[in-house]
Amino acid sequence: MVTLEVNIHILLVTFPAQGHVKPAIRFARRLTASNASLLVSLATNEAIGQQMRDSGATGSDEHINFETFSDGLSVDGNQHDVDKFMAQLNRAGPEGLATLINDLQVRGRPVHCIVSNPFVPWVVDVAEGFGIPCAMLWVQSCAVYAIYYQSLYRLGEFPTPERPNIDVSLPGLPVLKTNELPSFLVPFAPYQCLADAILGHIKKIKKVKWVLANSFHALETEAIQSVSELTPIMTIGPLVPLGLLERSTASEVRGDLWKSEDDCLDWLNTQPKESVIYVSFGSIVSLSPKQIEELAWGLASSGRPFLWVAKPVDSTSEFLLPTGFLDAAAGRGKIVKWCPQVEVLTHPSVACFVTHCGWNSTLETIAAGTPILAFSHWGDQVTNAKFLVDVYSVGVRLERDAEGVVRREEVCRCIKEIREGQRASKIRENAMKLKEAAREALEEGGSSDKNLRVFVEDLISLAREEEAIRVRLPNDQSPDD
Numbered sequence: 155m156v157t158l159e160v161n162i163h164i165l166l167v168t169f170p171a172q173g174h175v176k177p178a179i180r181f182a183r184r185l186t187a188s189n190a191s192l193l194v195s196l197a198t199n200e201a202i203g204q205q206m207r208d209s210g211a212t213g214s215d216e217h218i219n220f221e222t223f224s225d226g227l228s229v230d231g232n233q234h235d236v237d238k239f240m241a242q243l244n245r246a247g248p249e250g251l252a253t254l255i256n257d258l259q260v261r262g263r264p265v266h267c268i269v270s271n272p273f274v275p276w277v278v279d280v281a282e283g284f285g286i287p288c289a290m291l292w293v294q295s296c297a298v299y300a301i302y303y304q305s306l307y308r309l310g311e312f313p314t315p316e317r318p319n320i321d322v323s324l325p326g327l328p329v330l331k332t333n334e335l336p337s338f339l340v341p342f343a344p345y346q347c348l349a350d351a352i353l354g355h356i357k358k359i360k361k362v363k364w365v366l367a368n369s370f371h372a373l374e375t376e377a378i379q380s381v382s383e384l385t386p387i388m389t390i391g392p393l394v395p396l397g398l399l400e401r402s403t404a405s406e407v408r409g410d411l412w413k414s415e416d417d418c419l420d421w422l423n424t425q426p427k428e429s430v431i432y433v434s435f436g437s438i439v440s441l442s443p444k445q446i447e448e449l450a451w452g453l454a455s456s457g458r459p460f461l462w463v464a465k466p467v468d469s470t471s472e473f474l475l476p477t478g479f480l481d482a483a484a485g486r487g488k489i490v491k492w493c494p495q496v497e498v499l500t501h502p503s504v505a506c507f508v509t510h511c512g513w514n515s516t517l518e519t520i521a522a523g524t525p526i527l528a529f530s531h532w533g534d535q536v537t538n539a540k541f542l543v544d545v546y547s548v549g550v551r552l553e554r555d556a557e558g559v560v561r562r563e564e565v566c567r568c569i570k571e572i573r574e575g576q577r578a579s580k581i582r583e584n585a586m587k588l589k590e591a592a593r594e595a596l597e598e599g600g601s602s603d604k605n606l607r608v609f610v611e612d613l614i615s616l617a618r619e620e621e622a623i624r625v626r627l628p629n630d631q632s633p634d635d
């Protein structure tokens with residue numbers, strides 16, 4: 155391991171959401187494990203910072219420091235109106251972040267590089283204002299990156315209000331129907347502010363020195379090749395705990411925003427091998443009461459044990475299970491509000507995962523080699539589902555009816571399909587091959603390992619140059635003067 159005379163301090167600014175905090179912490183761990191000269195400060199807004207402290211997510215790690223910046227909202231402020239929240243974050247975030255950077259300088263921790271994940275385009279401007287080199291940690295798939303990039307620059311034909319339903323054909327990707335594109339790109343789709351934020355971030359990509367993607371080459375070879383011809387990208391994933399790939403038993407800072415009900419692992423210990431259906435929709439997706447009802451009765455009538463993460467969207471709402479369901483599923487079903495997903499996915503009792511196909515869940519499942527029942531909702535999830543089912547062939551898609559509901563019969567049909575018959579065997583075989591490919595990407599000399607080293611070496615060279623300039627300059631001059 156190369157060590158430097160100076161420490162290199164990386165400020166990792168994460169969008170305040172579970173699906174962004176988790177890969178950011180895992181990236182921080184990879185960096186600090188790769189070189190003893192690297193220190194990482196992970197920064198998010200005050201509300202999420204508080205939530206992380208409350209759930210014990212900030213755990214101890216001598217090379218990773220947890221910081222917050224102000225977005226002008228109180229820590230217990232209502233963040234559930236996405237439009238208002240994004241507007242506030244865009245308005246107050248830049249000043250809050252600039253204050254934090256100055257404060258770190260005063261505390262003797264000048265920042266050498268800023269890394270941000272998507273949805274916070276203003277971070278690039280703040281970094282530029284301070285003259286600090288900037289990287290983007292892309293926390294979705296490279297295929298999705300390619301789609302957003304080409305939509306931004308209209309490099310292909312995309313749906314418009316006049317022609318909302320077209321097939322989109324882009325190099326290196328399968329033909330995508332409108333409902334397989336990241337939903338923010340579909341005309342009149344909800345959460346336009348998120349489309350603006352993500353496209354706004356990609357627009358600034360020319361000012362960013364490195365784009366580091368949480369993916370791996372063997373998974374997305376063609377998409378990576380085709381997008382690389384347009385704009386540079388380096389895969390450094392999958393950002394999953396190494397224990398998931400059986401490479402290490404090192405403990406991880408888990409980064410959960412909610413207290414995890416770890417005793418579900420004891421319950422899993424009592425279940426037969428490869429029998430349990432694990433069900434979770436990540437941190438943001440909410441199901442309609444009708445959908446909860448259909449899913450519940452589908453699980454109850456599947457005849458199999460299940461572990462269901464039934465999380466209310468926020469502290470003011472409840473997750474209402476249908477009357478009689480708990481009695482019907484007694485002894486066979488376990489319901490929790492949050493679980494240690496990585497441990498669950500690797501538990502020998504788990505047979506398959508009913509997932510919303512968020513990118514972290516997707517990569518964790520791939521790394522665990524667990525077959526998937528794809529139940530996507532919006533954003534990149536729909537594109538991830540397309541790839542999981544039709545390209546990687548590691549899952550089965552739960553189909554919605556004309557009202558947009560996945561009915562109980564469909565739940566049962568898919569559980570049967572992923573467990574029995576020829577397609578099920580092929581899916582299990584493919585899942586094991588992808589797991590192996592994920593392991594290879596991360597092992598020494600693997601594609602993601604090499605890219606991470608390139609990034610770290612670039613940082614070291616930059617720090618050396620800066621140090622050389624500082625030594626040559628008189629004491630009262632900074633390199634920028």
Ligand SMILES: O=c1ccn([C@@H]2O[C@H](COP(=O)(O)OP(=O)(O)O[C@H]3O[C@H](CO)[C@@H](O)[C@H](O)[C@H]3O)[C@@H](O)[C@H]2O)c(=O)[nH]1
Pocket residue numbers: 171172173174176293294410434435436437438439463491492493494495496511512513514515516518532533534535
């Ligand atoms: O009980 C649970 C449930 C989830 N998780 C973890 O929470 C994370 C969830 O991330 P993800 O699967 O990506 O879902 P979301 O939180 O919904 O992520 C949002 O952000 C992602 C990155 O932008 C997008 O890919 C998703 O579509 C978007 O919904 C994963 O690491 C899970 O292991 C737990 O630890 N315990």
